[in-house]
Amino acid sequence: MAHIDYYFGTQSPWTYLAGDRLEQIATRHGAQITYKPLDLLQLVDRTGGVRPANRHPSRMEYRGQELTRWAKHLGKPLNLKPTFWPVNTAPSSYAVIAAAKAGGGDLAGLVQSFVRAVWAEDQNIADDAVIRAKLTAAGFDPELANSGLFVGAQVYERNLEEAVEAGVFGAPFYIVRESDERFWGQDRLDMLDQHLADL
Template sequence: MTAIDYFFTPLSPFTYLAGTRLEEIAAETGAEIRYRPLDVVQLFGRTGGTPPKDRHPARQAYRLQEMRRLGAKLGLPINLKPAHWPTNPAPAAFAIIGAQRAGGGGDLGALAHGLARACWAEERDIADDGVIREVLERSGFDGALADVGMLEAAEEYGRNLEDAVAANVFGAPFYVVGEEVFWGQDRLEDLRLHLKGEI
């Protein structure tokens, strides 16, 4: 089975705007998704990127226009300046890692998207334990996963960053299939075509 290493942060608006299209592509092509949440600010620092707050005003303005247009195009409501952004993405990332380690019983795609949606469409703080528990439960997982295996999750979170750098990942969301890399939710169709052997 072909594996997609999905490097992302639930704090990214473009992770949110990807919706559940990755999961649809995986179902269509028989691919496996390995969810690899990471610290995107550290990734920027390691790969020459600039955090949004430090970008030139022209770039910041364009980013907001892109977000608004994409939200309308994709039918996804989005608050361009959410109340709880930026926030600490680690607790949400740890929950995703814990849920993936726990195996079956829930929908990892719904969890990853639900946490991003909480930030970008629901004005909720994804660093808040109560929010994380609720999204876990809504996605079919035990809410207690928010508090289980934190040390192991933190170690995996760090490894995800190192693996991303080694795989030439420099942003989020990023999709890696072997040596082929796809940056951004706007490259999901290219990923689909690649998995089908068409490009």
């Protein structure tokens, strides 16, 4: 059975556009997914990238065009200028980590609900009420928003360190453990699908 380490940020528009395609691919090939939320801005700093706020205007203009094109191509609503972006991703990431540990709910749905909240629902994913509502909707105990803070903070930091060591530099980023094949971006999911078929 193949195992995919999935590195992502809960405010990443590209993670939002990935939707549930990773999960569909994993189901098709009988692969397991380990969800690894991390601080994308720190990852960018650590791996030689440039934060969006510091990028040249031409790069940001092109980014906007690409996001719009992909959203249209995938049939997904997208607000290019969400009210709550950038946002502190630690609280939502801690919730994902706590939910993964607790089990029993729809973890993939929870992850997707956070990125959708930013880019399609104009919600603040650092707000406790929003986090609790997303946990509940995904079938988890909303108290995980508070009970998992200490462990969440530890794992969140560890995910960043593991990402840097594993060669991750953006999100979404997928690594197949068995082959150490790395795929950066939601536009590489078809290639991930083919790689799993070839294993």
